[in-house]
Amino acid sequence: MKLKLALVVICINCAACLLAGGFVYSLFSLGNYIRDKKMEARAEADKKAGAGKNVVDLKLDNKALMDREKTFDAAKTIKESYSKVKTGNPQIYTSLPEMEFFRSFYMFYFLSHQLSSREVTLDPEIVRGFLKKGQLLYSMDRKYPFMKKSIYLDRSRKSYNKPAIRPGTNIVIIFVESLSSFFLKEEIHGVKGLMPNIREMGRESFAFTDMYNSSYPTLKGLIAALGSALYLLDEEVAGTRIPVPCRFLFLSNVLKKLDYTTIHIQAGSERFIGMKNLFTEREGYDYFYGSESLLLDNISRLERGFGVDDEKVFDFTIEWLEKYKGNKPFLLTISTINSHPPYKGSYKHPGSGGNPMLDGLHSTDKAFGTFWEFFKKSRFSGNTVLILTADHAMGNSNEYTSFVRNFEDHYKPFFDTIPCFIRFPGGAWNGVRNGTHCVSLDLTPTILDMMNLDLANPFMGLSIFSERPYYRPDKANLNLKYDEKQYETAKKILGFYLNTYREDRILPRDFKVQLY
Amino acid sequence: MKAFFNDIKKVFVENKKMAMCGALLTLTLVVYFISWHFTIITFGSIYSVLDVGDLFIRRANYYLLESFLFASAACIVMITVRKPLIKRIFIGLFLAVFAVSEIIRMVDWGALYFMGNHIDSNFWAHAFYADGLVFLIAKESLALYVTVGLFFAAVHRILKKMYLISNAEN
Numbered sequence: 116m117k118l119k120l121a122l123v124v125i126c127i128n129c130a131a132c133l134l135a136g137g138f139v140y141s142l143f144s145l146g147n148y149i150r151d152k153k154m155e156a157r158a159e160a161d162k163k164a165g166a167g168k169n170v171v172d173l174k175l176d177n178k179a180l181m182d183r184e185k186t187f188d189a190a191k192t193i194k195e196s197y198s199k200v201k202t203g204n205p206q207i208y209t210s211l212p213e214m215e216f217f218r219s220f221y222m223f224y225f226l227s228h229q230l231s232s233r234e235v236t237l238d239p240e241i242v243r244g245f246l247k248k249g250q251l252l253y254s255m256d257r258k259y260p261f262m263k264k265s266i267y268l269d270r271s272r273k274s275y276n277k278p279a280i281r282p283g284t285n286i287v288i289i290f291v292e293s294l295s296s297f298f299l300k301e302e303i304h305g306v307k308g309l310m311p312n313i314r315e316m317g318r319e320s321f322a323f324t325d326m327y328n329s330s331y332p333t334l335k336g337l338i339a340a341l342g343s344a345l346y347l348l349d350e351e352v353a354g355t356r357i358p359v360p361c362r363f364l365f366l367s368n369v370l371k372k373l374d375y376t377t378i379h380i381q382a383g384s385e386r387f388i389g390m391k392n393l394f395t396e397r398e399g400y401d402y403f404y405g406s407e408s409l410l411l412d413n414i415s416r417l418e419r420g421f422g423v424d425d426e427k428v429f430d431f432t433i434e435w436l437e438k439y440k441g442n443k444p445f446l447l448t449i450s451t452i453n454s455h456p457p458y459k460g461s462y463k464h465p466g467s468g469g470n471p472m473l474d475g476l477h478s479t480d481k482a483f484g485t486f487w488e489f490f491k492k493s494r495f496s497g498n499t500v501l502i503l504t505a506d507h508a509m510g511n512s513n514e515y516t517s518f519v520r521n522f523e524d525h526y527k528p529f530f531d532t533i534p535c536f537i538r539f540p541g542g543a544w545n546g547v548r549n550g551t552h553c554v555s556l557d558l559t560p561t562i563l564d565m566m567n568l569d570l571a572n573p574f575m576g577l578s579i580f581s582e583r584p585y586y587r588p589d590k591a592n593l594n595l596k597y598d599e600k601q602y603e604t605a606k607k608i609l610g611f612y613l614n615t616y617r618e619d620r621i622l623p624r625d626f627k628v629q630l631y
Numbered sequence: 632m633k634a635f636f637n638d639i640k641k642v643f644v645e646n647k648k649m650a651m652c653g654a655l656l657t658l659t660l661v662v663y664f665i666s667w668h669f670t671i672i673t674f675g676s677i678y679s680v681l682d683v684g685d686l687f688i689r690r691a692n693y694y695l696l697e698s699f700l701f702a703s704a705a706c707i708v709m710i711t712v713r714k715p716l717i718k719r720i721f722i723g724l725f726l727a728v729f730a731v732s733e734i735i736r737m738v739d740w741g742a743l744y745f746m747g748n749h750i751d752s753n754f755w756a757h758a759f760y761a762d763g764l765v766f767l768i769a770k771e772s773l774a775l776y777v778t779v780g781l782f783f784a785a786v787h788r789i790l791k792k793m794y795l796i797s798n799a800e801n
Contacts, residue, residue: 124707128703135661139691219754
């Protein structure tokens with residue numbers, strides 16, 4: 116009896132499945148049928164409205180190919196359709212969420228955990244490969260593989276044809292969240308007045324025009340730019356990301372030796388992965404202000420995003436600078452947030468078409484504009500180097516994809532060119548452009564090179580003026596395909612990096628900045 | 632053969648409620664699984680479901696089979712197992728697995744909709760810091776909670792009904 120009942124129930128379930136399947140297929144067929152009909156009707160209507168004007172009839176016979184205009188039209192249409200298909204990956208919408216979840220969990224936690232668990236010594240062949248790309252390993256100490264004696268691999272290459280920064284000059288570095296250079300190219304994307312203030316600063320400054328971000332996301336971007344290091348260790352799910360377990364040599368550590376006051380102001384949380392601790396306890400910062408410090412008069416804005424508004428950040432910066440009466444020079448680093456998902460900007464740009472990412476970028480620009488106007492007229496204009504760059508390129512959010520889909524050649528999520536504008540005191544070197552292909556890792560060595568400072572260091576970047584022209588960095592390639600040997604090598608290199616970070620072997624424990 | 636079919640017919644008539652509950656559970660699971668993809672494609676992507684037709688149909692087939700297997704397993708346990716305690720444990724397990732799946736799907740749907748990608752290592756990097764899950768306090772996310780709640784209530788109700796019917800028959 117029970118067996119028969121089970122059989123009946125299975126049959127009924129099967130019938131229910133077939134019914135549901137039939138329903139889905141029917142809807143699909145109906146949808147396809149309606150779509151085909153609509154397309155036919157539109158084609159017919161276009162034909163009647165005057166064929167040849169907007170309709171592209173692509174027949175690749177000689178006659179058509181000889182019609183230059185028609186052929187170009189056809190090519191354009193094909194490119195547009197191709198771009199629409201290519202600038203997104205429809206497969207992500209049909210993959211299994213549960214599988215994605217567990218796979219990403221495994222990749223994030225266990226893989227990194229396993230790979231970082233033992234010390235890896237790289238083979239000489241790999242070390243030679245690194246050197247060819249401008250990274251010297253094991254030159255001082257096997258335990259601290261990145262340490263080297265100088266910021267130059269070959270001192271004879273030190274360039275003197277470069278801007279100079281007198282030690283004692285104030286330095287302000289602004290890291291704009293996710294600012295790919297593309298967003299500053301109004302002539303390409305066509306949204307006029309999207310970031311007028313940053314563009315103006317770019318026009319009135321020295322600029323590196325071919326700088327790529329080395330890392331993603333923000334924390335790694337800051338470590339790359341300020342500590343010239345690729346930080347790859349990201350793990351631990353229970354509670355939060357683990358605080359960064361190692362110490363880097365930041366620009367702030369070096370400048371402390373010259374008695375600089377060091378301040379970091381950011382819109383995001385100061386507690387996040389122990390950022391405040393990292394900056395103040397290990398990287399030589401005297402003051403650190405994050406969303407928690409800036410929160411009190413900003414609660415309503417915090418509710419709309421996950422950090423304070425950039426307006427608040429720049430207002431606070433202006434206030435801080437106005438109050439600064441110290442005799443010491445300072446290094447001030449600022450990190451913005453409005454252009455980070457979920458893009459909670461205070462201003463809407465009329466040409467954004469409701470795209471919150473563009474509104475976020477526009478809001479950051481507005482906030483920066485206030486600072487920029489203040490800075491130009493302030494007492495700091497003549498004794499401060501102002502640098503504006505990005506922490507990294509824009510990520511692959513829906514807002515980004517939908518905006519860039521019409522500019523396929525510029526679709527470079529995560530890794531892309533980023534601006535690097537430097538305004539020297541008094542406007543020296545304004546308008547000069549340097550097109551050296553470089554990466555954000557190069558920022559700190561380049562600043563030290565301009566300041567004519569040298570020291571033992573674990574930097575992975577090179578001075579853009581002196582040595583980067585000799586070592587072309589790899590362009591980011593997210594679609595790597597490895598054979599087995601390459602895969603093993605890549606795994607070894609990743610293990611080498613991860614273990615070095617985990618065991619805090621970037622800088623020797625007793626390391627002290629000794630300037631040459 | 633005729634006798635066999637008559638027998639089956641008789642069994643069906645006598646256990647109509649249990650059979651209907653099974654079918655309802657199958658359909659609920661089918662709708663639960665398929666609507667996840669349908670809604671994310673419709674509301675959260677630049678594609679329409681027709682654009683990703685082949686992939687969608689393939690996924691739908693998989694879900695039809697999965698729903699059939701899960702629902703049938705639940706029915707068979709309710710019919711064959713005598714002890715109410717074991718049935719209750721099974722229902723608890725079923726609901727726990729379903730709830731885990733719902734939470735994963737809710738967060739993943741939100742990640743795809745608000746951040747443009749599945750839960751990935753970047754998500755984990757931010758997960759328990761405010762911005763990884765910040766969308767869960769967005770007003771739009773109310774729809775996610777309501778949907779998840781409704782599906783859970785529906786599955787719970789069907790399983791409970793099956794449990795009561797099977798106990799009454801025993």
